[in-house]
Amino acid sequence: MLTTLALAGYRSLRELIVPLGPLNVITGANGSGKSSVYRALRLLALTARGGVIPSLAREGGLQSTLWAGPERFSRAMLEGTAPVQGTRRHEPVSLRLGFSGDTFGYAIDLGLAVPGESEFALDPVIKRECIWSGPVLRPSALLVERHGATLRCRGHAGDWQTLPSSLASFDSMMSEFSDPLSAPEMLTLRQQIRSWRFYDHFRTDEDAPARQPQIGTHTPVLSDDGADLAAALQTIREIGDHRALDAAIDDAFPGSRIVIHNHAGRFEVTMQQHGLLRALSATELSDGTLRYLLLVAALLTPRPPALLVLNEPETSLHPDLLPALARLIIQAAAHAQVIVVSHAARLIAALERSSESHAIVLEKELGATRIANAGSLDLPAWKWPAR
Known part of the structure; x- marks a missing residue:
């Protein structure tokens, strides 16, 4: 089961760390970022099928999907005493997606190509990928990592081995590399991600x-x-x-x-x-x-899949059908982790009656999606891999 979903730099998701449970209900007002969370989850799933770069290209390329606000908000911007404006960048432009659970974690970092290197200007470049054990990335927990075209994994004795695989900038290691001896964790995680299902x-x-x-x-x-x-x-x-x-x-x-x-x-x-x-x-x-x-x-x-994601399942349904749908979703959550993206109050209320239900209410502040009342929640620890 996934315990943490991490998204950064994608549309309104400047930096969003989401705690997950067996049954998760993502809700919020129109324009709060629910669809962006759903799309980002689908992008994560496409890493294991070789489809993340073409999917971003269909959205207009990385430049069209990146967070459009400043890298950081000053105190004056947050307090409304100064206008929101660009600031000097301290980090490279990136779109980062990741998740973790009790067993494994995974993160991918996509950036811009060097101008003039290729005619495929809409294709982002995969700068970094990592697989680690446990819920939080630590140097000692790192199992497989990719720097540019170089891929290496940790051997049985704990030493690092560079694998004989030169990855293209548009190919994820999750779809292009397969070796059950040197990187069994990658195969396990790939099968898990490929089992995810999305209905929209x-x-x-x-x-x-x-x-x-x-x-x-x-x-x-x-x-x-x-x-x-x-x-x-x-x-x-x-x-x-x-x-x-x-x-x-x-x-x-x-x-x-x-x-x-x-x-x-x-x-x-x-x-x-x-x-x-x-x-x-x-x-x-x-x-x-x-x-x-x-x-x-x-x-x-x-x-049942490892993860089942439903995007606005209430569409076209009469409100009287929503309690029955909620009971069906709760039943499914006994066999698979479920994420429901919805703004139907009656469906949400029925799902929240389950002891396994975990509500995630999104809101926007200065154009950036955040979890409402995040200060009162026990947010999971998360660390992005450095370039």
Whole structure:
């Protein structure tokens, strides 16, 4: 389980250190930085799949995603007695992402390329990557580190070994290096990160893939777009917790049940509702009903991930469905660490009834996202690797 999420230099996230528990609810007013936290988490996940640099390029390059305010705020700026203005830089321009848990920690530091070196000016350069043991980076806990193109790891005797791998400036060591003998920690962490799942705004329009019959195959993990909804629900019924599936449907729609029709190998979702003489096909379901079924398939997966992140799952749902969704999320948090990004008061209130729930309320001060009442929280220790 992750215990700390650290983000710096990304959009409004000038420097944000977030404590995490089994079930985390990130909330705040519009524009407080919730979406930036979600995007930064997705960037962290992409380090293990080789997608962090292309993703930043699609956002306009590093220059478009960097924190746009001053490196530091003076006391007068914070007190409002002086205007916010640029100051002399003491540190290099960087976008830094990291996390830690009881077992391992990881951080990546991205910076600007040297002007004129390459035509790929939108590509940031990976300056530093580190893996360490335990929750806080210390010299004695460092296991694997990358300086520019050089990669080295700590041997069994505690000595450092330079690995025969020359990394490109745009390649993360998490995706490009694989050696179970010299760096087993990297393989362990890579598999953990690759198991993370993100679900964000499923399509529910009339042409949405989830409404169309699809070829059915065992689907223990719902796809990002929900196209394999029918197969995922049938997989839960056959190899997952079918009682929890039936209970989740009845909880939200009393007297209803889901039936998966198999048309010569193509699966289709139908719902039998109390009082109706025939089942409703997926094309007849409301946007909210279909979205709830998609969330059921994601949360009741027979193969829980290390981390499950839901971005505004309340979208299109009637407020009366939110307590049922909250109970489903709490149930999922017993098998996977869950982060929910939401501004739906009813959903948040229902989730906070869980003893495992951890609320993280974001707010802005001078354009920078921070945790509200951070002074009263027991914030975790964090140290960024130096360049």
